[in-house]
Structure formats: C-alpha cells, structure tokens
Amino acid sequence: MPSIAPPTDDESAAVPAYAPEADARRATLDDVAASDQALRRFLHGLPGVDAVGLEARAAALGTRSIKTTAKAYALDLAVSMIDLTTLEGADTPGKVRALCAKGVHPDPLDRSTPKVAAICVYGDMVATAKEALAAAGGADVHVAAVATAFPSGRAARGVKLADTAEAVAAGADEIDMVIDRGAFLAGRYLEVFEEIRAVKAACARPDGTAAHLKVIFENGELSTYDNIRRCSWLAMLAGADFIKTSTGKVAVNATPANTLLMLEAVRDFRRDVGVQVGVKPAGGIRTAKDAVKYLVLVNETAGDAWLSPDWFRFGASSLLNDLLMQRQKLRTGRYSGPDYVTVD
Amino acid sequence: MSDSNQSTTQGAGRLFAYAPAPESRAIVDLAPSYGLFVDGEFTEAADGRVFTSVSPSSEEVLAEVARAGEADVDRAVAAARRAFGPWSALPGAERGKYLFRIARILQERSRELAVLESLDNGKPIRETRDVDLPLVAAHFFYYAGWADKLGYAVPGHPDPKPLGVAGQVIPWNFPLLMLAWKVAPALAAGNTVVLKPAETTPLSALFFADVCRQAGLPRGVVNILPGYGDAGAALVAHDGVDKVAFTGSTEVGKAIARSVAGTRKKVTLELGGKAANIVFDDAPVDQAVEGIVNGIFFNQGHVCCAGSRLLVQESVRDELLDALKRRMATLRVGDPLDKNTDVGAINSAEQLARITELAQAGEAEGAERWSPACELPSSGYWFAPTLFTGVTQAHRIAREEIFGPVLSVLTFRTPEEAVAKANNTPYGLSAGIWSEKGSRILAVAGRLRAGVVWANTFNKFDPTSPFGGYKESGHGREGGRHGLEAYLDV
Numbered sequence: 001m002p003s004i005a006p007p008t009d010d011e012s013a014a015v016p017a018y019a020p021e022a023d024a025r026r027a028t029l030d031d032v033a034a035s036d037q038a039l040r041r042f043l044h045g046l047p048g049v050d051a052v053g054l055e056a057r058a059a060a061l062g063t064r065s066i067k068t069t070a071k072a073y074a075l076d077l078a079v080s081m082i083d084l085t086t087l088e089g090a091d092t093p094g095k096v097r098a099l100c101a102k103g104v105h106p107d108p109l110d111r112s113t114p115k116v117a118a119i120c121v122y123g124d125m126v127a128t129a130k131e132a133l134a135a136a137g138g139a140d141v142h143v144a145a146v147a148t149a150f151p152s153g154r155a156a157r158g159v160k161l162a163d164t165a166e167a168v169a170a171g172a173d174e175i176d177m178v179i180d181r182g183a184f185l186a187g188r189y190l191e192v193f194e195e196i197r198a199v200k201a202a203c204a205r206p207d208g209t210a211a212h213l214k215v216i217f218e219n220g221e222l223s224t225y226d227n228i229r230r231c232s233w234l235a236m237l238a239g240a241d242f243i244k245t246s247t248g249k250v251a252v253n254a255t256p257a258n259t260l261l262m263l264e265a266v267r268d269f270r271r272d273v274g275v276q277v278g279v280k281p282a283g284g285i286r287t288a289k290d291a292v293k294y295l296v297l298v299n300e301t302a303g304d305a306w307l308s309p310d311w312f313r314f315g316a317s318s319l320l321n322d323l324l325m326q327r328q329k330l331r332t333g334r335y336s337g338p339d340y341v342t343v344d
Numbered sequence: 345m346s347d348s349n350q351s352t353t354q355g356a357g358r359l360f361a362y363a364p365a366p367e368s369r370a371i372v373d374l375a376p377s378y379g380l381f382v383d384g385e386f387t388e389a390a391d392g393r394v395f396t397s398v399s400p401s402s403e404e405v406l407a408e409v410a411r412a413g414e415a416d417v418d419r420a421v422a423a424a425r426r427a428f429g430p431w432s433a434l435p436g437a438e439r440g441k442y443l444f445r446i447a448r449i450l451q452e453r454s455r456e457l458a459v460l461e462s463l464d465n466g467k468p469i470r471e472t473r474d475v476d477l478p479l480v481a482a483h484f485f486y487y488a489g490w491a492d493k494l495g496y497a498v499p500g501h502p503d504p505k506p507l508g509v510a511g512q513v514i515p516w517n518f519p520l521l522m523l524a525w526k527v528a529p530a531l532a533a534g535n536t537v538v539l540k541p542a543e544t545t546p547l548s549a550l551f552f553a554d555v556c557r558q559a560g561l562p563r564g565v566v567n568i569l570p571g572y573g574d575a576g577a578a579l580v581a582h583d584g585v586d587k588v589a590f591t592g593s594t595e596v597g598k599a600i601a602r603s604v605a606g607t608r609k610k611v612t613l614e615l616g617g618k619a620a621n622i623v624f625d626d627a628p629v630d631q632a633v634e635g636i637v638n639g640i641f642f643n644q645g646h647v648c649c650a651g652s653r654l655l656v657q658e659s660v661r662d663e664l665l666d667a668l669k670r671r672m673a674t675l676r677v678g679d680p681l682d683k684n685t686d687v688g689a690i691n692s693a694e695q696l697a698r699i700t701e702l703a704q705a706g707e708a709e710g711a712e713r714w715s716p717a718c719e720l721p722s723s724g725y726w727f728a729p730t731l732f733t734g735v736t737q738a739h740r741i742a743r744e745e746i747f748g749p750v751l752s753v754l755t756f757r758t759p760e761e762a763v764a765k766a767n768n769t770p771y772g773l774s775a776g777i778w779s780e781k782g783s784r785i786l787a788v789a790g791r792l793r794a795g796v797v798w799a800n801t802f803n804k805f806d807p808t809s810p811f812g813g814y815k816e817s818g819h820g821r822e823g824g825r826h827g828l829e830a831y832l833d834v
Contacts, residue, residue: 047626047627047628047629047630047780048626048627048628048780049628049630049631050628050631050780050800052631052800052801053628053630053631053634053635053800053801054630054631056634057630057631057634063470063474063683064362064683064684065362065365065683065684066362066363066365067362067363067364067365068363069363070360070361070362070363071363073359073360074360077360264630295360296360299359299360300674304358304359304360307359307360
C-alpha cells in the first residue's frame, strides 16, 4: 500500500475539490503524475480489490431496513440529489423545458417536495435549460452539461475542449465529461490525467469562477474493480470535483458494488489529501428502493459529510417518479399509481 | 418485547439515523411449557424437573422446558433403538424423501424459526434470516441427496452400513444449525438419533421436533432431550449409543473422549478454536477489514472458528487498524429482532462473565483495549465489540478462547513468522489469509495447521465442505462427503 501523504489530523479541515486551497493540497502529490511510469507505479500500488468481498459488502448493506422517519428523510434527500437527465438524440427545447419545470416542482400535488439538484442535458440545450429553470422559479437548480464527445469520448482533444468551453459559456454550472477509456485501457494514464486537467481548465469562466467538473469513468468498459479504483484516484488527483460511474449508455452502469468502491476512494482521498470529492452513480437506478440502498452505502461508507446534494448525486430520469410515488404513499398511506405523477 | 429501550442511536452517522425496524415476533407461537420429544411424543421428564429458557437480550422468560435426566436418556435411547431397525431397512431413496420433506418444511417455516432463534439465542435476525436458516435447510437438502448414494461416500466401501443410535450433544451458539449438521448426515446414513440441545437454547430443537412430526418421520428416529450437562454426560456414556457426536468446549470434549475410550463407540468432536486471521501487506484492505469484522463479530464472536487473533503485517498495522476502528464504529449493537442490528446479545450471564473476565485479564497483562462509542441496552447480557492491540503470544487473550466479540491484534514481519504464530496454539480449527498474491496464499495455506483455511474471506460455510479441527479443536469432519463417514460403519 503506498504511503502518499501524512493523513490530515483533523478531518473536518478537508476542503472541497473545487475550493482554491484544493490545488495546493493536490500539488503535494504532483510527483506521482510526473511521468507515465510514475503514475502507473502509483495507481498499480493502490490496494487491490477483492471482487467477491466487495460485492458481498454491497449486498449486505442492501439488506438494511429503512422505515418511517428514516425513509421519509431518505426519499427527500434522494429527490434533492437527482440530476434529472435527458440525453437523447430526439431532445427538443420543448422536452427540456418540460423537464426543467418538473425539476423545480417535482410533485404538482405537494409543493413541499424538494427541487432536484440539477438538470442534465447535452451542451446545446444548456441555454434553453437555464432560461426554463429561471422561468419556473428554480434558478438555484443547476444545469449540468455532458461534454467531451459524450458518451464515447472518441474525438480530438480540441473538439472536447471546445465542447466544454461552449457549454460553460452557455451557462452550464456543471460539466459531466467522459474519460478516454481507450487511453486508460491502453495504459496511457498520463494522457487521461492531462485531458482531465485540460477540461478542468476549460471549465473556468472569465469572472474567475468555474463550472464544477464531474468525471465519468464508464465502469462497464473499465470492467475490473481494480481499474475503477485506479481511475478514481487518477481523476481525483487530476482535479475532479465529482467522480461518476457511467454514461447510462452501455450495458453495465452504476451498481451498488462499483459505487461502494468509489465511495471508499473518495473517503480515502479525503483522509490522505484533505480534499473532498463527490460521487455520482448514473444509469439503471430506477426505484426508490434502489436509491435508498445507495444512500445506505453513502451513510455507512463515506458518512455524514457526503449526505448532501453537494457531494452525492443520482444520474437518473425515471427514478424521480418512483420516489414521488413512495413519498405520496408514506404521507397518505395510499399508493396512488403512475397517473398521479407527471410523465416529465 | 419493548423496543424502546433496545433501539440504539449509533450507526454510521447522525444525519441518516435508521428508525427501529423490528421483525414481528407474532409469527412465533410460543407455548408456556415444552416437554422432551421421545418416541414421537412430547412428554414430561421422568422426575418432573423443568428449567426455563430466557431471552438473553431482555432476560424475559420465554418458556418452561422439561429437563431430561438419566431415566429419560434410557427411554430415548430405547426408542431410538426400536426405530433403528425399520429406519435403516428403508431404501435410501425413501429416507431421502423424508429428509427432502424436512428441508422444505424448514424453508417454509424459516421466518418463524429465524425469529425464534433470535429470541432464544440473542443473535441478530439478519444472521438467523440470512445465514442460519438458509444453511439449515441446505444441510438437509444436501444430505437428502446422499441417502441413496451411500455406496459412493467412502472409497472402498460400496455397501456401507449405519452405526445404530447416535448420541448428539450440541452447543448454544448456532442451535438449529448445529442440529442440522448432526441430524441430517445421521439420518441419511440410516442411523437414529438422540440429541441434547444446550440448556440456554433448547427451543429451536423442540420446534424441529414438530417439523419432524409434520414431515411424518417415523416415531423414535429423532428424539430431543433438552437438559443440562448431566443429561449430556449420561447420553454419551449410555451403553445403547453407538456413535457420539459433540460440538462444544474443549474441556467437555476431553471428558467425552475419556468417557468413550475403550468402548465400541465411534466419536467425532468439534471443539474450540483460536483462529489466526492473517493480513499481509498486499491485502485488499477494505475487504480485509470486512473479513476481520465478519470473522470476530459475526454471532457476537460465539463462533468456534472465529478469527479471534488478527495477525497483521507490521508494515500496514496502523493503516489497517485505523480502517478497522472506523468500521467498528458503524456496527449497530442492540435489539436482536431489529433488522438493522449487526451485533446482538451475549447468550448468557455465565458467558458474559467469562468474556468480561478475559477482557480484564487482557488489560491487566498490558494490552491496550478499545471499543467504539456504543450505547448498550440496560437489560439483558451485552458486551461491546472490543479490540485489543499490543497483544503478544504470551497474553491469555492470545491463547484462550474468549468466545465473544473480542479481537486480539498481533503483528508479524515475515510469512514465516506469521505461520509460526498462527500455528502456535493448542487449537487448529480455522484460519484466514488475506493477500492479493495467489502463490503466497497457497504456500501459507499449506503450512497452516487448521481444518479450514479461508483465503480472502472468513466464516463462509457450505454443506458440501468438510469442517473440523486439528489438535485440541477436535477430530473427525462434519459436512460434505467426509461428514457421512462418521455415521457409517466403515
């Protein structure tokens, strides 16, 4: 196990990955990315992951029984953590506006329902989404744009950076980039690292602020848990504000086990470097029951510090309606069915 | 049961506190009193004696139970002897049908039996539901399949015969599972049984008697004698018993070995342990921490094969202990019937006293004691998950079986030292190895004197896998094909 930095004595002194002080803390580890060889040695020196044990732990936490007050808390928290997503070739301004309205007032029958965290769209829909959110009274709901030739990431660096810069210029609060899985699987870690850094730089706005950067791994293509742990550290070292499981466009997306592994990585990164990074599972999380299981993973792995929309998100679309139906059921004692929630 | 004084506020964090999620005990219909199960009938003890079984999490009296004495042992062994002829004469496939039927009934009644086991033993419902009961049914299914294939059980013995009457004495830590380990292979091989459950956990065995009746098992094939050590001693010493099987303490095991010495009785003993869980510097750390926790806090550490000695390579000691302490702080101790409870109650006041005494000895001998902040219920028998660091081979807590949620941490420098320390114990039941290097796992496993060696996991059980000890951990194997040999005249 590599010893990389003296653990911070006071964990509460950790800073968010997007804070200016985070750069200095990450800089203490610049050596590990000094060359492809150094980066490889560091990433391959991380403790291995035993797949059977990891999956068993995720399954065991999945048996937690979350009832009554705990369930009410979890359902509301889950709603507030959703990146409500539409990423289709058929997206139109009308579709995006409808989604924004839903994100601001998820349950028309219950205005106490929390807003979602963000609306996640392709870059060309950012301006539409910003306007629609403002019009619906939800200017505090973020707009997240997928970028860098999402979902495959197969484009020239310049195209990816332009993609990012345009989305930021259009008002995106958050950028969800995809890594170059080809480079990662070919062992060109430094190339992946430098691309994340370049995209992070492209997230900067003229006023000195920056869009927050989520880095998508596409766990289904990285394939092994060892790769997912290495990729987590690589992305966090390169400056990711969030690490995200997947695009939702391949066969294997977020799973309890791969999300648990990424939660362990952000927990350890905060302990060792003093920088806190968020986690976003995306794709395949459709039921309230699943969402609550993910929150249990957060609670018992990373802890209180991650139990907020600032540090944990769900990339999802149909999940919201199930959460709303469960919320109605908990409040009224009756399960009213899909006609009592809106289609979008 | 009142849940208010048993729910705990601890857990991972403060924001997301889990509300109480108690499993309903209404599914268990407990009678005020239970008899002995002899020759297919529930009867009182010959001398009319009774004892009570209490719930260790609340000290509530659950039921009054008849207490078997010598006369009852005579009666039960005679019943088992009468039943032996016809039972052993049945074609194996017919005996298999009874066992399959028992297995299915156990599955159908698994929720009821899981709640009952949690009530009587104090272990969490999560474990009885997800571990004990599935394994109980699996053992019966597994040995049901063997009943008509006994000719393939022991090489060189194409037509093996059963032994006769098996006298079986089981402990309180896994009451129904230990019953399954004993009864299923015995019946499959054509023997009949007289079984004595432990005095603190007699109830699930008596419910099993009801399962036998439900399955239409012929009278006298299974007899259950709740009682104390005197009944157990009378049973193993009884002339009419052909086979003795015991799981429990090494001290009692030695007494049994002495009592059967020089007789025709075949004997298997599954006794204590002081297992080493060895963590190398290339271990998968997060999973190793889970394995350590599962190794020692599973079933409150009331596990003969518990990983009670953590041997950690000195170069990763601090990092591993930090991670282990952080994980221990998330263990939820409390009401065994709460579905979110990880660690339940200690089984009895007597066992609690023993754990307390050994933990005090650990402190007195200079080891450093640590427990997470942990609010224990006010009634019942409880012991917080405990870690001792700075332990050496010379400490009592490194040598004696504590049989509780107490982990002793020792360090080593090289694989040779790890093997030497792991083997430096009178016991040899189980061991664990944590390393990402397959060649190291194989090399070390081959040198460990332990009946079961787990690699990158711990406390995993399966009916197909033989289980048993070296040295003072006992002899003979239970489970798997090997487990049949103990019940066959070969």
